[in-house]
Amino acid sequence: xxDTDSGTVSKGLxxxxxxxxxxxxxxxxxxxxxxAGYDINELAGNATYxxxxxxxxxxxxxxxxxxxxxxxQLAGYRELPDEVINLILSFPKDTPPMHVLRTGVSAMxxxxxxxxxxxxxxxxxxxxxxxxxxxVIIAYFHRHRSGKDLVHPxxxxxxxxxxxxxxxxxxxxxxxxxTMDMCYVLHADHGMNASTFSARVTIATLTDMYSAVTSAIxxxxxxLHGGANEGVIRMLQEIGSPDRVDDYIADALAxxxxxxxxxxxxxxxxxPRAPHLKKMAQILSSKLGESKWIEMxxxxxxxxxxxKNLHANxxxxxxxVYYSLGIPIDLFTPIFAIARTSGWTAHILEQLANNRLIxxxxxxxGVDDLKFVPISER
Numbered sequence: 001x002x003d004t005d006s007g008t009v010s011k012g013l014x015x016x017x018x019x020x021x022x023x024x025x026x027x028x029x030x031x032x033x034x035x036a037g038y039d040i041n042e043l044a045g046n047a048t049y050x051x052x053x054x055x056x057x058x059x060x061x062x063x064x065x066x067x068x069x070x071x072x073q074l075a076g077y078r079e080l081p082d083e084v085i086n087l088i089l090s091f092p093k094d095t096p097p098m099h100v101l102r103t104g105v106s107a108m109x110x111x112x113x114x115x116x117x118x119x120x121x122x123x124x125x126x127x128x129x130x131x132x133x134x135x136v137i138i139a140y141f142h143r144h145r146s147g148k149d150l151v152h153p154x155x156x157x158x159x160x161x162x163x164x165x166x167x168x169x170x171x172x173x174x175x176x177x178x179t180m181d182m183c184y185v186l187h188a189d190h191g192m193n194a195s196t197f198s199a200r201v202t203i204a205t206l207t208d209m210y211s212a213v214t215s216a217i218x219x220x221x222x223x224l225h226g227g228a229n230e231g232v233i234r235m236l237q238e239i240g241s242p243d244r245v246d247d248y249i250a251d252a253l254a255x256x257x258x259x260x261x262x263x264x265x266x267x268x269x270x271x272p273r274a275p276h277l278k279k280m281a282q283i284l285s286s287k288l289g290e291s292k293w294i295e296m297x298x299x300x301x302x303x304x305x306x307x308k309n310l311h312a313n314x315x316x317x318x319x320x321v322y323y324s325l326g327i328p329i330d331l332f333t334p335i336f337a338i339a340r341t342s343g344w345t346a347h348i349l350e351q352l353a354n355n356r357l358i359x360x361x362x363x364x365x366g367v368d369d370l371k372f373v374p375i376s377e378r
Contacts, residue, residue, distance in 0.1 A: 009363045018192055018358065019200060023056055023346050026191035028266035033273065035189060036060075044276045049159050049184035049339070050074065053131060056189055056346040057124070071158070077132035078153035078162070081111040085140060085150075093145040097138055097334045098221040102214055104137040105130065109210030116208050118352055126209040127345035134341045135159065138334045139166035160184055163338065167331070176325060179280050180335075183318060186273040187336055189343030191266070195219040195226070199344045200351045204358045209348060216344045217337055226336040230329050231260035232319035233293075242295040249303050261316030262304045270311045277317035284324035293320045 010016050025034040033040040036055050043052060047061065054062040054070045062070060080088075084107050091100055108130070109115045114122060136153060143150050143166070151166045160181035164172040172180075190196070198219040203212040220226035239248045252259060264271055278297075285294040297320050301312040322332050 013360070016360075018197065019351070021192075021347065021350060022059065023343065023350060024189040024191050026266050028264070028268050031267055031269035031272050033190065040186065040272050041276075044182055044185055044273075047185060049181050049188070049342075052185050052188050053342045056342055057127070057349070073128055074132045074159060075153070075155035075157075075162075077129040078136050078155070080133055080136055080140070081108070083111055084108060084137075088137065088141050089144050091141065091144075095141075095145075097141060097330050098217065098227075098337070100141045101134065101137055101334055101337060102217045102221070104141075105134065105210060105217060106214045108133065109208055112210070115210065118203075118206065118208065120349075120353070123209055123349055123352060127349060130209065130213055130345060131341050132159070135163040135338045136166065138331065138338065139163060142167050142328070142331065143169075163335075167327075179284070179321065179325065182276065182280065183321065183335065184339040186276060186314060187318075187339035189340070189346065193225070194222075195340065196344060196347050199348050201358045203348045203351050204355055206352075206355070209345070212348050213341065213344055216340070220337055220340065221333065226333040226340075228260050228313075229315040229319045229322070229332040229336065232316055233323050233329055233332070235260050236293055236296050236319070239296055242292055242299060245296050245299040246303065249300060249307075253307065259300065259304060261313055261319065262300070263308075263310040264313045267311065267313065271313040273314040274312050274317055277314060277321055278312070281317050281320040281324065284321060288324055290324065293323060 023036060025032075027034070035043060035052065036059060038047075038055070038061075043055075047055070048067075050071050051061055051067060053074070054060075054066060058066075084104060087107055088100060088104060091103075112126070117123070117126075140150050148169065151169050153162055154165055154171075157165055157171070158177065158181065160183075161172055161177040164176060164180055192200075195216040199212045199216040202215040203209070223231055239245055249259065278294075281294045281297065285291045297312070297317060301316065304310045304312070318336075319332060322335065323329070327335070
């Protein structure tokens with residue numbers, strides 16, 4: 001019986017439309033992803049991440065002066081309160097980075113005297129601050145756990161270049177920056193995914209921006225969402241070499257194990273982000289001379305398409321890209337969070353602009369008519 005004695009149960013809310021949005025459209029049957037009117041193939045390799053942030057938040061690609069203003073705002077918002085930096089430095093060095101990020105963003109709200117203001121302009125500024133500060137939280141903790149001095153943000157660098165600079169301690173080259181920037185663009189938004197839904201449900205109660213983004217981070221952390229890219233590289237490490245792929249996948253399929261990075265909840269054909277990441281993985285592998293990761297990936301994708309008619313998704317090749325860039329495995333999902341903060345905050349602002357508390361029904365399948373028995377008689 002449902003809450004109102006009516007309604008149809010949809011497990012996982014599959015097929016249920018929960019919001020009207022101008023931000024992005026995932027067209028699973030045709031393998032298309034749209035950001036505010038632009039096919040992802042128009043943006044990937046052409047637009048920078050800062051341009052995409054402007055697109056999601058303002059509804060149009062920026063002019064040169066608008067882009068300069070966006071970049072200046074983001075660069076100016078990167079520094080964290082000293083108290084939050086000290087908190088990050090107090091965490092055990094073996095803390096998973098997604099736990100640090102979740103706690104760090106929540107802590108940011110403690111040091112914002114205007115934390116509960118969700119009027120349009122203050123909320124928009126908080127959104128931009130979080131877009132700028134999420135990568136700094138991750139980078140500071142990574143340097144701390146590595147026993148290295150903190151590298152402070154460089155306002156002259158782009159968002160992608162600044163993050164790489166802060167974790168590596170040296171300004172990245174153009175190719176490395178372009179690769180990371182495109183990863184940001186490809187991950188910026190993706191319809192009503194689980195973490196975006198979490199953010200919208202949370203802000204719909206008219207709580208604060210920090211709470212909503214913290215909800216999203218906690219949701220993204222799961223292995224069925226953002227954590228899948230870590231699972232991909234660990235699978236490749238377990239396989240070890242291209243000549244072991246066929247036997248490994250055959251055994252996994254026989255045991256009905258999930259192959260990480262293969263298939264998608266929405267896409268029934270090719271994930272349109274995957275070819276861009278595959279191409280980057282191929283380029284990086286050829287230049288670095290470590291071809292086995294992309295060779296294994298391509299063979300797995302070939303087998304899964306043939307045997308199960310399932311395509312590789314965005315996580316499948318992003319794992320190889322990040323690994324080829326020398327990024328630690330447990331930073332893969334935090335990088336996803338860095339990029340997706342632009343989409344989360346855009347959805348939060350959109351929800352606030354036309355808000356209604358999100359309160360779905362549930363279907364009760366428990367017993368009825370039980371009678372209370374005093375504790376002395378139980």
